[in-house]
Amino acid sequence: MSISEVPKAPLRGEVIHEGRRHPFEVLGARRSALEVRFTNGTLPVDRMEVEGAEVTLIADPIAIGRCRVEGHRGVGDVAMAHIIPTETPLRCDDLYKRRLVVRLDQGFDQTALLQRRKAEIRPEFRAYTADLVYDLAIYRQLFDEIDASLANEKPETAALVRDSVRAKQGRAFLRFFDERLAQLETMVAGFTRAEHERHGFYFRRNVWGNILTSAFLARTNIRPRGYAGDSMMMQQLYDNSYQGDSLFGQLMHKHPIETAAAQAVRNRRKLLVDLIEAAYRDRPDPSRALRILSVACGPAWEVRDLFTRAEDAARFSCTLLDQDEEALGEAEHHIHLVGTRLEAPVQAKYLRDSVRTMLMSKDIVAQFGKHDFIYSMGLFDYLTAPVARSVLTRLYELLEPGGRMVIGNFHVENPTRTYMEYWMDWVLLYRHEDDFQALGRELPGATFEIYREETRSQMFLDVRKPRG
Amino acid sequence: MTNRTLSLDVDPVWESIDRVRRENEVFLRTHQIPQPSIEALSMVTCELMENAVKYGFFEGDVKTIQSRCSVESDSVVLEVRSPVKPGDDAAMARLDHMIQWIRGYQDPFQAYLMRLREVSSQAMGTSESGLGLVRIAYEGQSVLDFFVDSGSVLNISALHAVEGAR
Ligand SMILES: C[S@@+](CC[C@H](N)C(=O)[O-])C[C@H]1O[C@@H](n2cnc3c(N)ncnc32)[C@H](O)[C@@H]1O
Numbered sequence: 001m002s003i004s005e006v007p008k009a010p011l012r013g014e015v016i017h018e019g020r021r022h023p024f025e026v027l028g029a030r031r032s033a034l035e036v037r038f039t040n041g042t043l044p045v046d047r048m049e050v051e052g053a054e055v056t057l058i059a060d061p062i063a064i065g066r067c068r069v070e071g072h073r074g075v076g077d078v079a080m081a082h083i084i085p086t087e088t089p090l091r092c093d094d095l096y097k098r099r100l101v102v103r104l105d106q107g108f109d110q111t112a113l114l115q116r117r118k119a120e121i122r123p124e125f126r127a128y129t130a131d132l133v134y135d136l137a138i139y140r141q142l143f144d145e146i147d148a149s150l151a152n153e154k155p156e157t158a159a160l161v162r163d164s165v166r167a168k169q170g171r172a173f174l175r176f177f178d179e180r181l182a183q184l185e186t187m188v189a190g191f192t193r194a195e196h197e198r199h200g201f202y203f204r205r206n207v208w209g210n211i212l213t214s215a216f217l218a219r220t221n222i223r224p225r226g227y228a229g230d231s232m233m234m235q236q237l238y239d240n241s242y243q244g245d246s247l248f249g250q251l252m253h254k255h256p257i258e259t260a261a262a263q264a265v266r267n268r269r270k271l272l273v274d275l276i277e278a279a280y281r282d283r284p285d286p287s288r289a290l291r292i293l294s295v296a297c298g299p300a301w302e303v304r305d306l307f308t309r310a311e312d313a314a315r316f317s318c319t320l321l322d323q324d325e326e327a328l329g330e331a332e333h334h335i336h337l338v339g340t341r342l343e344a345p346v347q348a349k350y351l352r353d354s355v356r357t358m359l360m361s362k363d364i365v366a367q368f369g370k371h372d373f374i375y376s377m378g379l380f381d382y383l384t385a386p387v388a389r390s391v392l393t394r395l396y397e398l399l400e401p402g403g404r405m406v407i408g409n410f411h412v413e414n415p416t417r418t419y420m421e422y423w424m425d426w427v428l429l430y431r432h433e434d435d436f437q438a439l440g441r442e443l444p445g446a447t448f449e450i451y452r453e454e455t456r457s458q459m460f461l462d463v464r465k466p467r468g
Numbered sequence: 469m470t471n472r473t474l475s476l477d478v479d480p481v482w483e484s485i486d487r488v489r490r491e492n493e494v495f496l497r498t499h500q501i502p503q504p505s506i507e508a509l510s511m512v513t514c515e516l517m518e519n520a521v522k523y524g525f526f527e528g529d530v531k532t533i534q535s536r537c538s539v540e541s542d543s544v545v546l547e548v549r550s551p552v553k554p555g556d557d558a559a560m561a562r563l564d565h566m567i568q569w570i571r572g573y574q575d576p577f578q579a580y581l582m583r584l585r586e587v588s589s590q591a592m593g594t595s596e597s598g599l600g601l602v603r604i605a606y607e608g609q610s611v612l613d614f615f616v617d618s619g620s621v622l623n624i625s626a627l628h629a630v631e632g633a634r
Contacts, residue, residue, distance in 0.1 A: 094586075106585040113581070193629050194609065197575035227568040323564070357560045360616040382571070384613040386547055386625045391615070427574050429611070 011096060013055035015069065015083065017044045024083070026055070029096035032089055032104065038079040046071040046081070053083060057099045064090060064101070121202045128187060129206045132180055136210050139173050143248040162247060170251050177255050185418045200422045211423070214252035215243045220424035228426045229378055231299040231327040237265050238301055256424060261416035264458035268377055268408055271453060271460075272302040275406055279373040280315060284402035284467060289317040289347065293371040293398065295355060295391075296379035297322045300331035303348075304338050313344035319369060323354040355379065355391045370400050377408040380439075381428035389439050392463075396443045402467035406460055409436055414457040436461050472499070473538040480526050480533050480550070485517040492537045492546070499539045505609075505630055509537075509544055512608035512626045515600045516548040519624075523559075524550035530621055546610075547625040554620045566598045567612050576605035 011026040013036075022044040024036040044050065049068050054061035065087030072080040085092070089104040118126075146165055150158040188196060204211065204221065211217045216236045220228055236243065240257050242250040256262065280290045294300060297320035306316060318335075322328050328350045339345040351368070361367045374395050380388050392407070399405055410417075412430040420426040433450045440446055440463055449462040474495040478484035492513050496506045513535070520533045530551040538545045552560065570579045583602045604610050610626035617623060 100586055102586050107581075110581055110585070117577070192631055197577065201575035201578060223572050226565055226572070228572055354561070354564050356564050356613075356615045357557065360560075360618060360620060362618050364618070382568075384545070384611060384625055384627045386545065386623060387613045387615045390617065390623075421574050425572070425574050427571070 011055060011057070011099070013053060013061070013064075015044055015050050015067065016052040016054070017050040020044070024081075026096055027080075029092040030082075031091060031093050033082040033084045034092045034096065036081055036083050037077065038081065041079050043069065043071050043079060043081055045069050049086060053085070055095065055101075057101070062101055064088065117198065118202060120198050122199070125187060125199055125202075128183065129203055133206050133210075135176070135180070136207070139176070140210070140213075140248045142169070143173075143251070144246065147246050147248075165247060166242060166250065170247065173251055174255050174258070181419055184422060188418060188422070196421060200425070203422050204425060207423070210252060213244070213246065213249035214256070215249070216253045216256050217424060220256075220426050225324060225326070227324075228424075229298070230324065231330050234265070234298050234301070234378075237262050238269065240266065256419065259416040259419060260455040260457045261410065261414055261420060264410075264414075264453055264455045265378070267453040267455065268458055268460075269302045269305065272375060272377070272406075273305050275375070275404075276302075276306060276316070276373055279404050282402075282404075283372055284400060285372075289315055290373060291317050291319070291369065291371045291400070293319045293321065293368070293374045293395075295321050295374065295376035295395065297331055298324075298327045298378065300335065303331070304334050307335075307338045307342060307346055310342045310344040313339065313342060313346050317347040319349045319351065319371065321351040321353055321355075321358070321368070323352065325352055328352055355383075356387065359390055359394050364394055364397060368398055371398055372400050372403045374399055374403070374405040375407070380407055380409045381430070384429065385435070385439065389442075392439050393443065396440075396446065396463070396465065399463075399465045401465055403465050405463040405465075407463070409459050409461070411452060411457055411459040415455075416457060431459065433459065472540075473536060476535045477532050478535065480521050480524050480531075482521060484533065485514055485521065488517050488535045489513045492535070495537055496539070496544065501539065501544060502631060505544065505628060508608045508610070509546060509626075509628055512546055512604050512610050512628070513537075513548075515604050515608070516546065516624055516626065519600065520548050520550035520622075523552075524622075525553040525556075525620075526551060528554070528620070530619065543630055544628045545625055546628070547623055549621050549623045552616060552620055552622045560616055560622075563614060566601055567614065570598075570602055570605050571611060576602065576609075580606040 013024055013026065015022045015024060022038055022040065024038045026034050026036050028035040038044065047068075047070055049066055051066060053064050053067045055064060056062070064085050068084045068086050070082045070084065071078070072082070091102040091104055094100045094102050150161055153161070188199060191199065211221055216233065219233055219236070223230070237257055240262070243253045244250040276290070276292060283290050294303065297303070300320055303318055303320070307313060320328065320331055332348070332350050335346050335348050358364070358368070376395070383391060395405060409431045410428050412432055414430060417430065420428070436459060437448055437450060440448060440461065443463065445466045447464050450459060451462070452459045474491065476488055476491060478488060489510050493506055493510055496509060517533065517535065524533065528551055534549040536547040570576065573579045580602050583599050601612060604612055604626055608626065608628065610628040612624070612626055614622060614624040
């Protein structure tokens with residue numbers, strides 16, 4: 001979770017050893033160790049425990065108890081060391097980056113609270129979950145036995161055997177998973193929102209070990225960048241392959257990316273290329289490149305798809321906006337590679353901003369430019385109506401007369417919804433056609449079309465601005 | 469048909485918090501919103517209003533806080549608008565991260581647990597804990613969102629599904 005950046009003022013503290021105080025400055029941190037430099041130029045001890053240490057976050061020093069000091073071997077500066085709190089292990093990275101004193105064992109205080117929660121779970125749901133966990137364990141053991149039997153096999157032979165197992169027993173397992181999911185959907189169909197939340201929480205605690213075997217499910221649940229749908233998850237969705245070290249893990253990875261919602265993401269990538277090509281053919285000003293803006297572009301795979309011949313580089317000029325620097329960096333890297341391969345550099349601009357704050361700009365056109373084709377996929381499912389309405393209004397201002405804007409949103413009928421919420425811990429704001437179109441009610445002169453892709457889980461609002 | 473939106477424009481003083489809470493309550497009652505939802509929304513109103521009074525920047529053109537409570541077919545939306553200090557991008561970025569992090573969990577209880585661990589161990593009043601926002605999600609059963617408009621006014625909203633709707 002990245003809530004705040006590293007504060008400017010240095011973090012300082014003191015180690016107490018044999019009654020003497022040894023001041024240090026914190027230079028960095030790992031999860032359980034602080035990386036420090038003793039400011040008087042020497043280590044008080046090396047590879048030994050000291051009786052206590054204190055850190056000063058803002059005002060008064062806070063005692064962090066007994067610690068071990070380990071000098072940095074092999075670095076020029078002899079006063080550098082790691083301090084490892086041993087009396088009360090701490091989340092040292094949070095101490096350094098966020099100035100929070102969090103005990104590593106803090107969660108244990110919540111065990112009673114967590115245990116009480118299960119009283120609110122319906123008996124039939126408990127039975128379903130227990131049976132599922134048992135049945136998954138049976139499959140897991142069987143697949144693990146095959147992995148173990150292949151451990152000393154030649155890699156090519158093992159790969160052939162794994163292919164065959166995935167094709168037969170693997171597929172049978174995926175069908176078993178489908179059936180169990182269908183039962184889950186029936187069971188929770190009449191739940192209130194609060195019941196979904198409670199039961200989803202209980203469910204994930206139970207299947208957590210299975211979730212962690214799957215690269216995709218682990219990532220949707222852990223969300224290392226603090227939000228769902230990051231560029232790594234998008235890559236996994238687009239790759240749609242078996243990933244993972246074990247057969248069971250590979251199958252647990254493949255199953256969620258074969259769903260209707262995942263297919264919808266792959267479908268919209270193709271659809272976008274077609275829409276952009278259509279916009280190019282209808283472009284209001286044939287004397288220049290078609291100007292495209294992707295909002296919440298992520299890794300922008302569809303932009304890479306757009307450029308297949310050297311001439312394409314002159315046909316399009318792209319502006320890509322995302323809140324996530326890593327996603328933008330990835331987009332930039334790959335689009336640059338496309339340009340290199342075609343020996344024609346792609347015209348692209350990369351903007352890091354959040355749509356929630358980009359509206360702040362007084363002169364939005366000066367900042368973001370005017371565009372012929374604007375699109376946003378995988379964003380509006382996170383915006384509540386007041387925010388979605390104002391984002392849409394501002395984006396419409398960025399549209400050239402005769403321009404077209406296409407916005408994606410998952411439909412309430414998304415057949416993967418229960419799977420996403422219960423297994424992936426992935427919640428979206430679903431919309432009906434009416435709520436979706438209502439977002440654009442106040443766009444001056446706009447005409448609308450609403451359609452869905454083949455799986456019918458993803459819906460598109462296609463907005464056209466009249467020509468001059 | 470009765471008006472389905474209540475808009476209030478109030479001064480950024482502590483007394484306004486209670487006034488908006490009371491008026492929203494009366495309004496929600498006239499629209500037959502169930503009592504548990506009214507209680508949840510009262511808590512949310514107080515949290516949002518308190519933040520606006522505490523952190524709003526009233527030295528520019530905008531001197532008041534605007535509150536809106538709208539009853540929709542399957543939900544209630546509360547909106548609170550207050551000016552922010554122009555250029556305070558870091559605070560807005562933190563709010564953005566925090567809201568995305570909270571909303572990342574299907575069950576806000578999980579965000580609440582995580583936050584509680586940090587707050588109870590903090591032992592000092594450093595960075596905003598964000599616990600108030602987590603309570604809006606958990607106890608207030610509401611989905612938070614926000615944007616900042618071109619007049620540097622923060623519009624923070626909470627969407628509360630009325631029981632029965634998913
Ligand atoms: C599900 S991905 C979709 C990426 C891409 N459009 C695609 O279809 O492959 C969502 C992207 O939205 C970005 N995002 C989420 N909230 C955002 C915001 N408030 N402002 C800008 N980008 C945002 C995320 O960083 C992420 O890259």
